[in-house]
Amino acid sequence: MSVVLAVDVGGTGLKGAVVDDRGRTLARRDRPTRLDGRGPADNLLALVADLTALAGAEEPVAVGVGTPGIVDEATGTVVYASNLGWRDVGLRALLEDATGLPVGVGHDARAAGRAEQLASGTHGSFVFVPIGTGIAAALVVEGTAVSGVSGAAGEFGHVVVHPGGEVCPCGQHGCVEAYAAGGAVVRRFRARGGEAASTAEVVALLGWDPRADEVWADAVRALALGLQGLTMLLDPAEIVLGGGVSGAGAVLLDPLGAELASLLTWRSPPPLRTARWGAQAGRVGAALLGFERAGVTPDFQLG
Ligand SMILES: [Zn+2]
Incomplete structure (x- = not known):
């Protein structure tokens, strides 16, 4: 079994989870997108640090982040996200520097849609x-x-x-x-x-x-x-x-x-x-981005 740290970035909240390659959520932690005068990127870094601690001995293989807006998935850059105030934010570089793990960044809805597709066999x-x-x-x-x-x-x-x-x-x-x-x-x-x-x-x-x-x-x-x-x-x-x-x-x-x-x-x-x-669709979509970045093919099946 391998696990990833997954974050579904929203305009109001950051939904984090430790997700395994069967799509099971092993632990969850959320954080407001804006908190104590800190912006979305700072809170995202803080949440990923919390998730690393929650994963404990599981040793995550990657981080996956789904965000709204226009996302350049090849470079992991958020080109524009109106609800986050982001323009040309290099999320992948930021998180790879902070965690030392491979980081997959993608569009939240597309990632969640692909996770839904995997789960439903569509x-x-x-x-x-x-x-x-x-x-x-x-x-x-x-x-x-x-x-x-x-x-x-x-x-x-x-x-x-x-x-x-x-x-x-x-x-x-x-x-x-x-x-x-x-x-x-x-x-x-x-x-x-x-x-x-x-x-x-x-x-x-x-x-x-x-x-x-x-x-x-x-x-x-x-x-x-x-x-x-x-x-x-x-x-x-x-x-x-x-x-x-x-x-x-x-x-x-x-x-x-x-x-x-x-x-x-x-x-x-x-x-x-x-x-x-x-309600887990966004988290599982973000996890899928992490697994793909790590070269792991997850087996997301719902019973
Ligand atoms: Zn509009």
């Missing part, structure tokens, strides 16, 4: 959409996760579904992410006078607070419009939702499936489900 085309602080997608076309010419493919969160709509952190108006990301749901609920610290708190108020109902309906609508486009372009076998917001389960899947079906007038919608790895 070789066809499907779409994996993690919904967290931001929204991205892994577009798996005939078994290959599309990365694009500059590593920027799959920015599903920044597909515009409401032209001239609300401003997105990326600077565009009316992006899917401006309505449906966890951060957007909370921000829009508060803008209506509501009080909530997380999407789960807004979801808990559905059916009780019309402001929660309104922002959730807007989130579902924005996602459905985006997924309508993806369905038309790719004809995927299924659409898999991951990330923290997908933890809402049926409260998200049921209205989203209905809305998508009503938008697709002349074809049936692809099946919608949540990720097999659930």
